[in-house]
Amino acid sequence: MIKEFREFIARGNVMDMAVGIIIGAAFTAIVSSMVDDLINPIIGLFTGGIDFSNMYLVMSGNVPDGASLQAARDSGAAVFAYGSFLMAVLNFLIVAWVVFLLVKAVNRARDMAIAKKEEEAPAPTGPSQEELLAQIRDLLAARAA
Missing domain, CATH: 1.20.5 (Single alpha-helices involved in coiled-coils or other helix-helix interfaces)
Structure with missing residues (x-):
């Protein structure tokens, strides 16, 4: 094992x-x-x-006006904490946007490095495609004659 x-x-x-x-x-x-x-x-x-994380609705229970979300939860009240959800969504969108920008920058740098390597590579020597095709045509014509 x-x-x-x-x-x-x-x-x-x-x-x-x-x-x-x-x-x-x-x-x-x-x-x-x-x-x-x-x-x-x-x-x-x-x-x-503005901080949305303390925005909530009291579904049941008694919560003093202006109490924080944590205080409302500690009082045992059932709260609908929509602000925390909004902050989580907003943070996700910000992080996703930052990751997108970073990946885009890395891809651009990689593409520039590849393009630079291709520029530095020596051009192939020898006949072009047209020249090769002309040679093949001439050989076929000579063979047929």
Whole structure:
């Protein structure tokens, strides 16, 4: 069983998956920092710092006016916490947009590197397709005669 486990771990796809998970964790830190430290403050400027997370409706129970969502939950009241859901959706959209922009930038950089390699590659030497076709035509014509 240890031998099978060693073979399983040594396979390339398992190692690729491990590298992907590690890179994904690092990428998550970058995206989280970009959203929390760069994007959210800009959005806060435009929205006046509105925080939807404490918006809720009391379905049943007694909650003092102006109480926070946590206080309403702690009082045992049934609350419809639509603000938390709105914040989760908004955060998802922001993170998705940031990931899209990062992937787009990486793809653009990769395409530029590939284009540069293609420019540096030497042009193929030898006859063109038209020249080869002309040679074949001439050979066929000489063979037929």
